[in-house]
Amino acid sequence: MRTGQRTGHPLDAVIDIQFDGGRGASGWTVPEYGNMVGPFGGATAAFILRVIDAQADRLGEPVALTVTYAAPIADGEFHVDVELVRTNRTNQHWTATLTQDGDVKSTATAVFGLRRGVWSDTEAVMPAVGEPPSYPPATWPLGVAFLGNYDVRVIDGAPPEDEPPAPSSLSTFWVRHDPARRLDFPALAALADIFYPRVFLRLGRSVPAGTVSMTTYFHAGAAELERVGDAYILATARAQRFAGGYFDQTAQLWSRDGVLLATTNQIVYYKDSR
């Protein structure tokens, strides 16, 4: 555990990095961001993104981030080493490795880039839903810690607690930080992982499951994130296929006024019995 007293938002504790003098940095797991086993995958993604973002020769803003979850991170200190792979005129490629006692727990690749004033359009259609207060807060049967940092309103696809299997894996939530916190790229990287495993819905119960690899594309620039502030965002996810112990999850994150902030996909390991 990190020494000294902590103040501020738990997410800022998650992305509180201590640089090692080179390109690497140490972090500490934050109890409030714990998951079933190890920390919330979104917290790991946020931390890695923050370490790259803090590099002095970083160019532009996050465009793409892939994080693989090779093994659970144990409570305590971990280390992230980042490598600048290549700098092009308008974008930059990075890789990162998260280790703990010499064991690799996660790897990542990231693309950062300059956003330019070119023809732009949003082709996806934001789900038509009501205002956040008109939906009930989510209740989480599993009681994992990290969900305590989010106010989640369930429009579709509430987490099941021994219910009949649902025909669809679709979940749509309004979600914001609780306590309130502004949206920035690390917060958005974490929110991309806010959905519980889609297989729970389809089986009507929780089973062992965990993200193996997650890729997030950041469509919004920093100014768009700033305009979101601490408002609710709309998060919607579903699976396309469950087969052989792996399913995908494809998701969108929208601002309240219809900006597609990010699209994100992950592949998830699952079992069908406890």
Add this chain to the structure above:
Amino acid sequence: MRTGQRTGHPLDAVIDIQFDGGRGASGWTVPEYGNMVGPFGGATAAFILRVIDAQADRLGEPVALTVTYAAPIADGEFHVDVELVRTNRTNQHWTATLTQDGDVKSTATAVFGLRRGVWSDTEAVMPAVGEPPSYPPATWPLGVAFLGNYDVRVIDGAPPEDEPPAPSSLSTFWVRHDPARRLDFPALAALADIFYPRVFLRLGRSVPAGTVSMTTYFHAGAAELERVGDAYILATARAQRFAGGYFDQTAQLWSRDGVLLATTNQIVYYKDSR
């Protein structure tokens, strides 16, 4: 250029690897798989996947592959080094780096895993379309070499040649190798990149554009790929948002009898003028 006479399918030339005695391997660009600049991104993905697949201690089948395209590969020899990050009980994490004269051109992360007999279901719905011969062969305004290896029948979203902008970036194709070749994991990894840039449709013309990072989830096991053989597969793709010089592409690849073989996403750099 590689010495000696080449026989067989051009895709087998693409994935013809020469091991360096360790975990690395050399490959050679194949003229038939050239793109506008450098080789077809799908060829690079296929090669990297094949190198990992050939490792003696590889566990299981491809589950996920992310390839980043940091810089164009020049014609000729290149080298791929792979690293085994971690072996778990049912899956394995790999990273790979493609270099040419010491410069990194691509990086990759891959997850391989055992497929198990668990509850399975396909939730996505295959587009309802007619038989392949009822659709016209694609004509490619850009005349890039790699498309000569595919028989593409256009259901929706033909590549535009100075036409009015289309309201949708959706393309749906029947596609098979021409000359015929069986489907395997490297072939599927390549097919995941068969779509031309979605921005061409929306602008009604071609503009500079290139994949920055591509992630493919392999839902099918080897037996399902084998059953496809050299038949047509249905490939459908669209963008969700174009903004600031980057757009995403989300796509599905289906067997003719309705098996969702793979889902794939990429983030693509674009300009809006030549």
